[in-house]
Amino acid sequence: MRVVCEQLGKIYAGRKPPVHALRDVSLTVGDGEFVCVIGSSGCGKTTLLKLIAGLLTPTAGRVRLDDRPADGRPATALVFQQHGLFPWMTVVDNVAFGLRMNGVGRRERREHASAAAVDVGLGGFLQRFPHELSAGMRQRVNIARALLANPHVLLMDEPFASLDALTKLALREELLITWQARRCGVLYVTHDLEEAVQVGDRIVVMTGGNGDGGTVVEEIPVPLPRPRDLVTGPPPEAADITRRMWTILENDVRRRIESPV
Amino acid sequence: MFARERLVPIGVLIFLTIGWEAGSRAGLFSRLFFPPPSVILSALARTARDGSLVAHAGATLGRVLGGLLLGALPGLLIGLLIGWSPRLRAMVDPVIAFLHPLPKIAVLPLVMIVFGIGEASKIVVVAMGAFFPMLISVMSGVREIHPETFEVAEAYGARRRQIFAHVVVPGSVPLVLTGFRLSFNIALLLTVAVELTTAQEGLGKMIWLAWQTMRTEELYAALLVLALFGAGFNTLLGSIGPRLAPWHVERER
Numbered sequence: 347m348r349v350v351c352e353q354l355g356k357i358y359a360g361r362k363p364p365v366h367a368l369r370d371v372s373l374t375v376g377d378g379e380f381v382c383v384i385g386s387s388g389c390g391k392t393t394l395l396k397l398i399a400g401l402l403t404p405t406a407g408r409v410r411l412d413d414r415p416a417d418g419r420p421a422t423a424l425v426f427q428q429h430g431l432f433p434w435m436t437v438v439d440n441v442a443f444g445l446r447m448n449g450v451g452r453r454e455r456r457e458h459a460s461a462a463a464v465d466v467g468l469g470g471f472l473q474r475f476p477h478e479l480s481a482g483m484r485q486r487v488n489i490a491r492a493l494l495a496n497p498h499v500l501l502m503d504e505p506f507a508s509l510d511a512l513t514k515l516a517l518r519e520e521l522l523i524t525w526q527a528r529r530c531g532v533l534y535v536t537h538d539l540e541e542a543v544q545v546g547d548r549i550v551v552m553t554g555g556n557g558d559g560g561t562v563v564e565e566i567p568v569p570l571p572r573p574r575d576l577v578t579g580p581p582p583e584a585a586d587i588t589r590r591m592w593t594i595l596e597n598d599v600r601r602r603i604e605s606p607v
Numbered sequence: 608m609f610a611r612e613r614l615v616p617i618g619v620l621i622f623l624t625i626g627w628e629a630g631s632r633a634g635l636f637s638r639l640f641f642p643p644p645s646v647i648l649s650a651l652a653r654t655a656r657d658g659s660l661v662a663h664a665g666a667t668l669g670r671v672l673g674g675l676l677l678g679a680l681p682g683l684l685i686g687l688l689i690g691w692s693p694r695l696r697a698m699v700d701p702v703i704a705f706l707h708p709l710p711k712i713a714v715l716p717l718v719m720i721v722f723g724i725g726e727a728s729k730i731v732v733v734a735m736g737a738f739f740p741m742l743i744s745v746m747s748g749v750r751e752i753h754p755e756t757f758e759v760a761e762a763y764g765a766r767r768r769q770i771f772a773h774v775v776v777p778g779s780v781p782l783v784l785t786g787f788r789l790s791f792n793i794a795l796l797l798t799v800a801v802e803l804t805t806a807q808e809g810l811g812k813m814i815w816l817a818w819q820t821m822r823t824e825e826l827y828a829a830l831l832v833l834a835l836f837g838a839g840f841n842t843l844l845g846s847i848g849p850r851l852a853p854w855h856v857e858r859e860r
Contacts, residue, residue, distance in 0.1 A: 399762055424762045429755040434777040434854045443773075444763040475854040495763070 347421065347498040348412040349375040349398060349531065355406030355559065356393050367393040369559030371407070373550050375499050378529040382542040384591060385552035386599045390560030391535040392427075394552075395501045398533065399424045414498070423497035428508045430488045431476040437463055438472045441491045462494040463487070466520070482513040486520075493524065499531035507537070518545060519576050526573070539591050543568060543584045544576055551591055553598040564594055642824040650824035651831065659813070664832050666808040670726075670798045671791070671836070674733025679790040682741030683783060689742075690749025691775050707743065711736040711793075712800045719805075729801045736797040740789035748782025749775055781855040784848050791840050799833065 356368040368390040375381045383391050396402040398409050399422050411421045423444075431440050439446075442459035450458075460472055466486040476484055485505055492500055505521075506514040522545060525532055536542050542549045549566045566587055570580065580588070624644050630636055631643040654660035689695045715732050722728040752774065760770050802811025810829045817826035848855075 396758075401758055401762055424759075426755060426759055426762075429753040430759050432756060432759070432774070432777075434780070434852065443760075446773075447760075447764040447766075447769060477854060491763075 347377060347414045347531070349421065349499050349533070350410040350412055351394075351398065351407065352410060353407035354394070354397055354404050354409065356390070356397060356402060357405045357559075359405070366557060366559040368397070368404075369561045371552075371560075371562050373562055373565070375531045375533050377413075377498075378531055380525060380532045380534065380545060380547045382546035382549045383533065383535045383552060384537060384539065384542045384549055384595070385560060386554060386595060386602050387537060388560075388602065389552045389554035389598070391537075391552060392503055393560075395424065395503050395533065395535055398422060398499075399501055411498075420495050420497045422499045422501050423492040423495040425485075425488050425492045425500065425502040425505045427503045427505065431484055433476050436473050436475060437468055437479070437487055440476065440487050441494055443491060444495050458494060459490075462490045466490045466493075466524075480513075481509050482517060485509065485517060489521070489524075493528070497530060499533060500525075502532065502534045504535055504537065506541075514541075515576055521545070522573070522576070539588050540580065542591070543570075543580045543587050544574060549587070549591065551594050553595065554602065564590075566590060639821070639823055642827065646824045647827040647831065650822070651828040654813075654825060654828060660828065660832070663808055663810050663813040663829070664836075666806070666812075667795075667798055667802065667810040667833075668836065670729055670733055670801070670809065671794045673730040674737045674794040674798065675787075675790060676734075677730060678734030678737030678794070679741040679787060682738040682790070683745055683786065686742040686745025686786070687749060687771070687775055687779060690746040690779065691771070696746070703739070703742070707739045711797055715801060715804065724805065729798070729806065732801055733794050733797045736793040737790040740793055741783075741786035744782045744786030744789060745779055748779030748786075751782070752778035780852040781848075784844055784851065788841060788844055792837070795833065795837060 351371055351373050354368055354371040356366075358365040358367060371390075371394060373381070373383075383394065385391050393402065397404050400409075401424070414421060432443065435443070438456055438459050441463050442450075442455040445455035445458060463469070463472055466489060468483065468486055468490065471479060471483065476487070479487070488505065506517050509517065518541065534542075534545060546568050549568060550562055551564045551566065552560050553563050554560045568584070568587060570584060574580075627641065628643045628645060631638055631641050651660065685699075689699050711732055714735065715728065718731050718735075719728045722731055756774055756778065757770060760774050765773060798809065799811040799814075802809035803815050806812045810833055813829040814826050817823065817829065
């Protein structure tokens with residue numbers, strides 16, 4: 347299955363003045379493809395994910411799901427940034443939330459959720475509350491919940507942004523192993539150049555524009571072999587890609603640093 | 608260490624009581640104003656035996672609980688709804704801003720014109736007082752839930768009713784408990800105020816009668832029971848809290 351965005355645009359009309367978040371974004375996530383979206387903060391990356399997840403309705407263009415098999419799997423599932431867990435639910439119940447909403451019975455959903463939680467290394471923490479977990483463990487719960495939905499495309503909104511560098515490395519590695527085992531598509535929003543090169547098959551570079559909405563300015567393929575060694579960092583040939591991304595982003599980033607809040 | 612933390616305040620309490628007893632008996636201060644604790648306790652026992660204390664305390668407790676039922680419960684439900692819906696909140700906010708600061712005891716005469724001089728008026732006034740603290744706590748309880756939590760629920764297919772049941776209600780539990788505590792305090796205050804003015808029975812009435820007849824030991828006995836009501840309710844909430852919101856209490860520690 348492929349996710350195809352056609353000239354997506356989003357204006358938040360409810361705010362004063364209306365905020366133009368996204369303009370004319372077209373991109374495709376192919377079957378089993380790992381696509382990174384990179385851009386400075388506020389360029390509409392999160393809006394893009396929410397449009398694809400169906401949490402927001404586009405004000406222009408549309409999201410198409412091509413070649414979708416009738417296998418009952420959801421098209422997408424969203425992994426949230428940081429506050430994505432229900433503080434009042436245990437790990438199992440957090441993971442099982444989607445099943446619960448779909449009317450799956452208590453025993454069955456706990457069984458599936460426990461298995462999914464064990465898969466990401468949460469075995470000893472099933473009955474814990476989120477505040478009792480480390481930040482890394484919380485993101486594992488977040489990912490387990492999305493994986494349990496078994497989506498065709500996993501949408502991830504800077505899932506490891508709040509973690510320290512070492513934890514980030516470990517979870518990134520876990521994610522790649524999971525992805526390779528499942529062969530689902532991934533759309534991965536990040537603002538980390540090195541991370542994008544390390545995990546992506548293709549990198550979509552977005553810039554924020556001047557209040558007229560963020561948009562895609564370039565797509566860069568990452569022809570590095572897999573599996574990749576995340577510990578030693580990207581090979582020398584990846585430097586070109588990183589340099590290319592930075593050339594596009596630099597102006598946007600500097601302008602954002604210097605603009606008032 | 609733990610035992611010591613508990614023993615010290617108990618020791619202080621015992622020390623103060625003994626000091627009071629001795630000071631009062633030795634005539635250091637007036638026995639009329641400050642009767643010895645032993646005399647207060649025997650007044651407590653006497654009024655308990657002749658049934659008057661039980662009747663007064665029962666009447667007060669009934670009004671407090673009735674007021675909570677008719678005031679705090681609606682406040683809870685409405686608070687959940689207007690905390691959740693910004694549109695509803697915008698509509699109701701000015702009404703709340705206007706009615707909330709109004710001292711509810713001032714409404715008693717008006718309420719008595721409408722509901723008569725019987726029990727109904729008293730409970731209505733107490734309920735009015737109990738309504739607002741709960742409403743406002745619950746409202747801010749819902750608003751304290753992180754906005755992303757609502758999006759997560761939606762992303763995983765929750766409909767409006769499910770969002771209410773699985774996000775709005777559980778997320779506001781800690782402040783519902785706070786609301787109950789505040790509502791109870793106001794309800795107790797208003798009950799006594801109403802009883803001082805109009806009632807035939809109740810701890811407020813008992814205090815008033817004791818004052819009129821200068822039986823200060825009975826006055827103190829009634830105060831003691833009122834204090835026990837307050838402490839008892841707070842202890843009750845304190846033990847229910849961690850059970851209803853284990854995720855919250857532990858975060859406070």
